[in-house]
Amino acid sequence: MGILEWATSPLGQRVPIHIAWSLIWFALIAGLLFLIVHAIYVRYFAKEKEFAAAPARETGVELPARIPRHSLAARLFHWIMAAAMFVLLFTAFLPKSGMQFNWVTYHWIAGMVLTASILFHIIHATFYLDFWSIWPDRSDLEDAGRRFQRFMGRSTPLPRKFAKYPLENKLYHAVVMLSGLAVIITGLFMMFRVRTIFFPRNPYLFSDMTWGMMYVLHGLAGVGLITLTIVHVYFAVRPEKLPITASMIGGSMSREFYLKEHDPKRWVIKGLSQGRSMADGD
Ligand code: HEM
Numbered sequence: 224m225g226i227l228e229w230a231t232s233p234l235g236q237r238v239p240i241h242i243a244w245s246l247i248w249f250a251l252i253a254g255l256l257f258l259i260v261h262a263i264y265v266r267y268f269a270k271e272k273e274f275a276a277a278p279a280r281e282t283g284v285e286l287p288a289r290i291p292r293h294s295l296a297a298r299l300f301h302w303i304m305a306a307a308m309f310v311l312l313f314t315a316f317l318p319k320s321g322m323q324f325n326w327v328t329y330h331w332i333a334g335m336v337l338t339a340s341i342l343f344h345i346i347h348a349t350f351y352l353d354f355w356s357i358w359p360d361r362s363d364l365e366d367a368g369r370r371f372q373r374f375m376g377r378s379t380p381l382p383r384k385f386a387k388y389p390l391e392n393k394l395y396h397a398v399v400m401l402s403g404l405a406v407i408i409t410g411l412f413m414m415f416r417v418r419t420i421f422f423p424r425n426p427y428l429f430s431d432m433t434w435g436m437m438y439v440l441h442g443l444a445g446v447g448l449i450t451l452t453i454v455h456v457y458f459a460v461r462p463e464k465l466p467i468t469a470s471m472i473g474g475s476m477s478r479e480f481y482l483k484e485h486d487p488k489r490w491v492i493k494g495l496s497q498g499r500s501m502a503d504g505d
Pocket residue numbers: 240241242308311312315316327330331333334335337338406407409410411413414415416417438441442444445446448
């Protein structure tokens with residue numbers, strides 16, 4: 224049993240038609256295993272997080288009680304994108320596991336919502352937010368090295384506190400971005416295979432082989448998003464992460480949480496004194 228399903232085209236060529244649907248179960252189990260192993264590790268083995276001490280002047284006296292983290296536009300984007308993502312996952316995979324309904328229409332409509340929300344996000348993040356805050360930098364890599372050394376029991380300096388996003392979040396964002404772009408780009412072409420309100424159906428746009436590869440990429444990125452979504456929701460509901468999740472609803476987090484986990488020099492809050500540069504609550 225392979226990871227793809229194959230068929231013979233009218234020209235007698237063997238072409239892939241889509242992924243083997245058993246991969247859905249593989250992705251589900253991978254996500255569940257991850258959260259079980261992680262939860263056991265945190266509960267029984269992980270040590271308390273330790274960071275290098277912040278310099279004395281960063282006592283937080285000049286900080287407001289609530290630290291802005293996500294603007295209203297960023298929160299609306301997040302929840303619209305999340306709703307579209309759930310509709311896409313359920314409409315794509317429920318029919319494959321036996322629940323029959325007219326899924327294609329709901330699926331492409333949710334696909335258009337996801338596409339529009341991502342276009343908005345790219346423009347918003349590029350021109351209005353701190354674009355570089357979500358990409359790994361040199362300090363992240365140095366600190367990851369330090370954390371690994373300490374995990375192995377070697378003595379190295381403590382890692383610094385995080386900037387706005389820890390390295391794990393940045394890596395997660397990069398993987399979700401790649402899978403998301405893969406389903407969007409292939410999905411937009413796949414709209415030519417079904418009846419939509421946008422353009423006439425044209426299944427002859429590509430050769431059978433090209434269509435097959437496109438369906439395979441769409442499916443692989445799609446099942447990957449099952450695992451990624453499980454992992455994301457798991458972290459969102461972990462007790463120690465709840466203040467972060469709440470900030471995606473209310474927009475802000477407490478000063479205490481900010482100072483405990485974040486380095487005010489690496490995540491500078493908008494509008495504070497001493498002429499600091501402006502990063503923000505994006
Ligand atoms: C979480 C994101 C997504 C997942 C998990 C997903 C998954 C799937 C799956 C498993 C199929 C069935 C493919 C097959 O039969 O081989 C499918 C079909 C389809 N997808 Fe997606 N998809 C996603 C996003 C999108 C997006 C963003 C669009 C449009 C922009 C889109 C448009 C389509 C279309 C038009 C089809 C129907 C193709 C057909 O029946 O011939 N999808 N999708």
